[in-house]
Amino acid sequence: MTNQHVDLDRIMQLCRIELTDDEKKTLTQQLDTMLHYLDQIQEVDIEGVEPLYHSVEACDVLHNDIPGENFSVDEALQNAPDTREHQITVPRIVD
């Protein structure tokens, strides 16, 4: 067993999610409980075992580079929260 604890502040920063103090309190406990459960995988002998990223044998995925139909700019931006002159607007990033 690894006896790991989740450093919630660091993880929140990595995945860019803000939490209230109450949420943090609950989640710290829940994530530690889950981690303890997930730690069962630490007892398995995996010596010489390759990871399984693709369950079905991966095949050649190259295809010909043929231009196809695509979105118009308006279609591509129809779900953007804020746009101006066919561009997505964001707050100033560089002063």
Place this chain on the structure above:
Amino acid sequence: MDSLFYQSANTLSEQLALGKISSVELTQEFLRRIDTVEPKVQAFLSIDREKSLAEAKASDQRRAQKATLGPLDGIPVGIKDLIAEKGQPLTCASKILEHYISPYDATVIEKLHAAGAVLLGRLNMDEFAMGSSTESSAYHKTYNPWNLAHVPGGSGGGSTAAVAAGELPLALGSDTGGSVRQPAAYCGIYGLKPTYGLISRYGLSALTSSTDQIGPNAREIRDLCLLLQVLAGHDDRDSTSYPADIPNYLQSLKNTQPCRIGIPKEYFGEGLSAEVRESIEAAIAFYQQNGYTVIDITLPHTRYAIPVYYVVMTAEASSNLARFDGIRYSHRSTEATNAIDIYLKSREEGFGPEVKRRILLGTFALSSDHRDAYYMRAQRVRTLIQRDFLQAFQDVDVILTPTAPSTAFKFGAKSSDPLQMYLEDICTVSASLAGFPALAVPCGFGGNNLPIGFQLIGNFFQESTLLATAHVFEREHDCVRKHPEL
């Protein structure tokens, strides 16, 4: 004779072909049924009546011109709300996508259009398909048509409740760790998770890319074949789509040659309710009496399937859901004053508690300090889980297990304990991790009028064997011909 809305899709197709009913009349009948039962079941997130009736009218015009597009032409189908249909909402049952409208069709939607199906509406689910009860939908609960005090299962509870309640003959779901199968068992219908790669994922909102598969829900095996036939096939736009030969699934039902059925002891231990055990043992006895060879097998790494799944699933989901940043699409917080704030506050406001929990856990499993101990190790144990199955398939053709260890639970029974909810997937995650096809089959009823189901798991691309095996059971049992009273 059942009401029109409980007729099979194949029967409705025949009636359309004979001119006994039009697609417009059929669609109107289902819309009336929805008006009647939807206040109780609440399976839909949105219904587009105008568009559905226009599609039905177009189908009738094709039929009048003798230009029908096949047996699905004019038949209503519902779509789980995480598959893109151009011009329709796609919320993933999340507030973060509350106002999102799909700008394109998923490949499966293109195929349904090409087959003439009438796409009636968008079906409820757990938020971003994270859950086993549809309780985590940000919009509303869906109720089990057999007993409204109980959940319909999840994450695709909207799809299965709608089909069980006669609101639709067919629906699409998506199955990442059991989301087509477990709710099918809870609602007394069929649900198929195909082999990974059989159906294109293009246009399916990605949760866990290495296990996500779109799958059909139906009340009868022949209907499942009808829908699967349209959906299956290679797609250039999905690099994990597999160029498999697609058989004629309806024809394959004619193969009634008894096969070898493996019974893995690990699925029949502690935690399996007495009524589910009894019902499944009766199904095993049925197969034995009908000439099937039943063989006891072992899948020794089964106990690690849930921990492996929740490492892999949360890791991939945390990565996939990073795209919801409030910048290009999805909810943007009005409280944000700088770019980082947009990410932090938009995601805080837009995601529900279960989604946040899984993103955090997955981010931990992928973080540099813990990646080897969790994500990489889980992927290696996953190999061992798949090897167990490949070993078993040396001796058996299909593996029979419960689909869920008990019948549908009451609302709130597990929502306060995330780990208990995760254990709901105990019978279904292994086939997802290993990529094998798996079919939920209704096989009886337990207490409180709640359905019970068993699961058939097959080797890669052996969907036909699963369907034929289930069909033999269906012909001799009337549980699939019962309907809930609503």
